[in-house]
Amino acid sequence: MNIDEDTSAWLGCPTPLEMYKHQCALxxxxxxxxQAQVRKARANVAGLVQMNDALITGKTDAESALKLARSEISRxxxxxSQMGRRIxxxxxxxxxxxxxxxxxQRLLLELKVFKGASA
Incomplete structure:
Protein backbone atom coordinates (compact mmCIF):
# COMPACT_ATOMS: atom_id res chain seq x y z
CA MET A 1 0.00 0.00 0.00
CA ASN A 2 1.34 3.43 -1.00
CA ILE A 3 0.68 6.02 1.76
CA ASP A 4 2.33 8.90 -0.03
CA GLU A 5 -0.31 9.00 -2.73
CA ASP A 6 -2.15 12.37 -3.08
CA THR A 7 -5.79 11.79 -2.18
CA SER A 8 -6.95 15.41 -2.36
CA ALA A 9 -8.27 15.01 -5.89
CA TRP A 10 -10.32 12.03 -4.82
CA LEU A 11 -12.45 14.05 -2.42
CA GLY A 12 -13.09 16.91 -4.85
CA CYS A 13 -10.84 19.35 -3.00
CA PRO A 14 -9.76 22.35 -5.08
CA THR A 15 -6.21 22.90 -6.12
CA PRO A 16 -4.31 25.90 -4.78
CA LEU A 17 -4.79 27.66 -8.14
CA GLU A 18 -8.55 27.07 -7.99
CA MET A 19 -8.63 28.41 -4.42
CA TYR A 20 -6.73 31.55 -5.51
CA LYS A 21 -9.11 32.05 -8.44
CA HIS A 22 -12.10 31.63 -6.13
CA GLN A 23 -10.61 34.10 -3.63
CA CYS A 24 -10.01 36.58 -6.46
CA ALA A 25 -13.62 36.22 -7.60
CA LEU A 26 -14.84 36.88 -4.04
CA GLN A 35 -17.71 50.74 -5.58
CA ALA A 36 -21.51 50.72 -5.82
CA GLN A 37 -21.74 51.80 -2.17
CA VAL A 38 -19.19 54.57 -2.77
CA ARG A 39 -21.19 55.82 -5.80
CA LYS A 40 -24.37 55.78 -3.73
CA ALA A 41 -22.64 57.59 -0.86
CA ARG A 42 -21.31 60.24 -3.26
CA ALA A 43 -24.80 60.75 -4.67
CA ASN A 44 -26.15 61.08 -1.11
CA VAL A 45 -23.45 63.59 -0.24
CA ALA A 46 -24.22 65.60 -3.39
CA GLY A 47 -27.92 65.59 -2.46
CA LEU A 48 -27.10 66.69 1.09
CA VAL A 49 -24.93 69.52 -0.23
CA GLN A 50 -27.81 70.71 -2.44
CA MET A 51 -30.24 70.47 0.47
CA ASN A 52 -27.81 72.43 2.65
CA ASP A 53 -27.52 75.14 0.00
CA ALA A 54 -31.31 75.35 -0.22
CA LEU A 55 -31.58 75.56 3.57
CA ILE A 56 -28.96 78.31 3.73
CA THR A 57 -30.87 80.27 1.09
CA GLY A 58 -34.12 79.73 2.98
CA LYS A 59 -32.47 80.78 6.23
CA THR A 60 -31.16 83.96 4.61
CA ASP A 61 -34.62 84.75 3.24
CA ALA A 62 -36.21 84.09 6.64
CA GLU A 63 -33.66 86.31 8.37
CA SER A 64 -34.39 89.12 5.88
CA ALA A 65 -38.13 88.74 6.43
CA LEU A 66 -37.58 88.75 10.20
CA LYS A 67 -35.52 91.93 9.97
CA LEU A 68 -38.28 93.62 7.95
CA ALA A 69 -40.93 92.42 10.39
CA ARG A 70 -38.94 93.75 13.34
CA SER A 71 -38.54 97.15 11.72
CA GLU A 72 -42.28 97.19 10.95
CA ILE A 73 -43.04 96.29 14.57
CA SER A 74 -40.78 99.10 15.78
CA ARG A 75 -42.51 101.56 13.46
CA SER A 81 -47.15 105.39 21.32
CA GLN A 82 -47.79 108.64 19.48
CA MET A 83 -51.48 107.78 19.07
CA GLY A 84 -51.66 106.95 22.77
CA ARG A 85 -50.29 110.37 23.64
CA ARG A 86 -52.80 112.02 21.32
CA ILE A 87 -55.64 110.02 22.82
CA GLN A 105 -75.34 123.93 33.67
CA ARG A 106 -74.96 124.60 37.40
CA LEU A 107 -74.52 128.31 36.78
CA LEU A 108 -77.56 128.41 34.44
CA LEU A 109 -79.62 126.71 37.13
CA GLU A 110 -78.42 129.21 39.73
CA LEU A 111 -79.25 132.04 37.29
CA LYS A 112 -82.79 130.66 36.80
CA VAL A 113 -83.26 130.37 40.52
CA PHE A 114 -81.93 133.91 41.03
CA LYS A 115 -84.15 135.31 38.25
CA GLY A 116 -87.13 133.38 39.59
CA ALA A 117 -86.57 134.80 43.09
CA SER A 118 -86.18 138.37 41.73
CA ALA A 119 -89.30 138.32 39.66
Whole structure:
Protein backbone atom coordinates (compact mmCIF):
# COMPACT_ATOMS: atom_id res chain seq x y z
CA MET A 1 0.00 0.00 0.00
CA ASN A 2 1.34 3.43 -1.00
CA ILE A 3 0.68 6.02 1.76
CA ASP A 4 2.33 8.90 -0.03
CA GLU A 5 -0.31 9.00 -2.73
CA ASP A 6 -2.15 12.37 -3.08
CA THR A 7 -5.79 11.79 -2.18
CA SER A 8 -6.95 15.41 -2.36
CA ALA A 9 -8.27 15.01 -5.89
CA TRP A 10 -10.32 12.03 -4.82
CA LEU A 11 -12.45 14.05 -2.42
CA GLY A 12 -13.09 16.91 -4.85
CA CYS A 13 -10.84 19.35 -3.00
CA PRO A 14 -9.76 22.35 -5.08
CA THR A 15 -6.21 22.90 -6.12
CA PRO A 16 -4.31 25.90 -4.78
CA LEU A 17 -4.79 27.66 -8.14
CA GLU A 18 -8.55 27.07 -7.99
CA MET A 19 -8.63 28.41 -4.42
CA TYR A 20 -6.73 31.55 -5.51
CA LYS A 21 -9.11 32.05 -8.44
CA HIS A 22 -12.10 31.63 -6.13
CA GLN A 23 -10.61 34.10 -3.63
CA CYS A 24 -10.01 36.58 -6.46
CA ALA A 25 -13.62 36.22 -7.60
CA LEU A 26 -14.84 36.88 -4.04
CA UNK A 27 -12.59 39.95 -3.78
CA UNK A 28 -13.81 41.23 -7.18
CA UNK A 29 -17.44 40.88 -6.07
CA UNK A 30 -16.65 42.68 -2.82
CA UNK A 31 -14.84 45.44 -4.73
CA UNK A 32 -17.81 45.87 -7.11
CA UNK A 33 -20.18 46.12 -4.13
CA UNK A 34 -17.88 48.62 -2.43
CA GLN A 35 -17.71 50.74 -5.58
CA ALA A 36 -21.51 50.72 -5.82
CA GLN A 37 -21.74 51.80 -2.17
CA VAL A 38 -19.19 54.57 -2.77
CA ARG A 39 -21.19 55.82 -5.80
CA LYS A 40 -24.37 55.78 -3.73
CA ALA A 41 -22.64 57.59 -0.86
CA ARG A 42 -21.31 60.24 -3.26
CA ALA A 43 -24.80 60.75 -4.67
CA ASN A 44 -26.15 61.08 -1.11
CA VAL A 45 -23.45 63.59 -0.24
CA ALA A 46 -24.22 65.60 -3.39
CA GLY A 47 -27.92 65.59 -2.46
CA LEU A 48 -27.10 66.69 1.09
CA VAL A 49 -24.93 69.52 -0.23
CA GLN A 50 -27.81 70.71 -2.44
CA MET A 51 -30.24 70.47 0.47
CA ASN A 52 -27.81 72.43 2.65
CA ASP A 53 -27.52 75.14 0.00
CA ALA A 54 -31.31 75.35 -0.22
CA LEU A 55 -31.58 75.56 3.57
CA ILE A 56 -28.96 78.31 3.73
CA THR A 57 -30.87 80.27 1.09
CA GLY A 58 -34.12 79.73 2.98
CA LYS A 59 -32.47 80.78 6.23
CA THR A 60 -31.16 83.96 4.61
CA ASP A 61 -34.62 84.75 3.24
CA ALA A 62 -36.21 84.09 6.64
CA GLU A 63 -33.66 86.31 8.37
CA SER A 64 -34.39 89.12 5.88
CA ALA A 65 -38.13 88.74 6.43
CA LEU A 66 -37.58 88.75 10.20
CA LYS A 67 -35.52 91.93 9.97
CA LEU A 68 -38.28 93.62 7.95
CA ALA A 69 -40.93 92.42 10.39
CA ARG A 70 -38.94 93.75 13.34
CA SER A 71 -38.54 97.15 11.72
CA GLU A 72 -42.28 97.19 10.95
CA ILE A 73 -43.04 96.29 14.57
CA SER A 74 -40.78 99.10 15.78
CA ARG A 75 -42.51 101.56 13.46
CA UNK A 76 -45.95 100.43 14.60
CA UNK A 77 -44.93 100.62 18.27
CA UNK A 78 -43.76 104.19 17.76
CA UNK A 79 -46.98 105.05 15.93
CA UNK A 80 -49.02 103.41 18.68
CA SER A 81 -47.15 105.39 21.32
CA GLN A 82 -47.79 108.64 19.48
CA MET A 83 -51.48 107.78 19.07
CA GLY A 84 -51.66 106.95 22.77
CA ARG A 85 -50.29 110.37 23.64
CA ARG A 86 -52.80 112.02 21.32
CA ILE A 87 -55.64 110.02 22.82
CA UNK A 88 -54.55 110.94 26.35
CA UNK A 89 -54.45 114.62 25.47
CA UNK A 90 -57.89 114.36 23.82
CA UNK A 91 -59.23 112.59 26.90
CA UNK A 92 -57.94 115.44 29.07
CA UNK A 93 -59.63 117.99 26.80
CA UNK A 94 -62.84 115.93 26.90
CA UNK A 95 -62.77 115.86 30.71
CA UNK A 96 -62.23 119.63 30.80
CA UNK A 97 -65.14 120.12 28.38
CA UNK A 98 -67.40 117.90 30.52
CA UNK A 99 -66.37 119.78 33.66
CA UNK A 100 -67.05 123.14 31.98
CA UNK A 101 -70.40 121.88 30.66
CA UNK A 102 -71.48 120.75 34.16
CA UNK A 103 -70.26 124.03 35.63
CA UNK A 104 -72.19 125.94 32.94
CA GLN A 105 -75.34 123.93 33.67
CA ARG A 106 -74.96 124.60 37.40
CA LEU A 107 -74.52 128.31 36.78
CA LEU A 108 -77.56 128.41 34.44
CA LEU A 109 -79.62 126.71 37.13
CA GLU A 110 -78.42 129.21 39.73
CA LEU A 111 -79.25 132.04 37.29
CA LYS A 112 -82.79 130.66 36.80
CA VAL A 113 -83.26 130.37 40.52
CA PHE A 114 -81.93 133.91 41.03
CA LYS A 115 -84.15 135.31 38.25
CA GLY A 116 -87.13 133.38 39.59
CA ALA A 117 -86.57 134.80 43.09
CA SER A 118 -86.18 138.37 41.73
CA ALA A 119 -89.30 138.32 39.66
Missing amino acids: LEDELIQT LNLEN NSLMAVCEQRDHLFREN
